[in-house]
Amino acid sequence: MVKKEVEQLINNLIQIEHVSSTLYLAMSAYMDRKNYTGMAKWLRIQSEEERRHMLTLIDYLAGKDGVVKLDAVPAQPSDFGTPLxxxxxxxDHERYVTNAYRQAYDYIRPIDPQTAVIVQDFLREQIDEEAQSLTIVERLRLAGNNTSALLLLDQELGQRKGGAAAGPAPAPAG
Structure with a gap:
């Protein structure tokens, strides 16, 4: 049986990933509506990746005989401004997620080293998540209001491939 504080911590991370998936899906729909179809695709794949993270955490907690609690997800905006x-x-959201995983890791490490390894895998992945996001922001800043540059960047982001390779491997049950 999983300790209550571990169960609560994993459920908090599940909620963060659930909100992240919904947020990126809303952003994808917005960018699609603005005809930035490549950015929309990138964000849709990001949403799917966050959902896989959520499912990995759910499987891990369920495999430890923990109680999974899925809370309501707040409504997301329908307007996110310019691509930049x-x-x-x-x-900003990826930095928030990184901080949440960092705090979770610091808290869980002395209590449950096995769960700490799972949390550390997600924390390690956040390095790439933030780096990708920062690169896109910097390139959008460079593009400014140049329509050609924005469309080229949109096309480039549309080349992103989805798939099971993104994210930590699913945690074994037990």
Whole structure:
């Protein structure tokens, strides 16, 4: 049986990933509506990746005989501003997620080293999540209001491939 504080911590991380998935899906719909189809695709894949993270955490907690609690997800905005403003929100959110995993790791490490390894895997992945987001923000800043540059960047982001390779491997049950 999993300790209550571990169960609560994993449920908090599940909620963060659930909100992240919904946020990026809302951003994807917004960018699609603005005809930035490549950015929309990138954000849709990001949403799917966050959902896989959530499912990995759910499977881990359930495999330890923990109780999974899925709370309501707040409504997301339908307008995120310019592409730069949208991806700045992505970067800010990824930094928030990194901080949440860092705090979770610091808390859980002395209590449950096995769970700490799982949390550390997600924390390690956040390095790449933040770096990708920062690169996109910096490139959007360089593009400024240049329509050609924005469309080129949109096309480039549309080349992103989705798939099971993104994110830590699913945790074994037990």
């Amino acid at each position: 403003e949208t991806f700045q929100k992505v970067l």
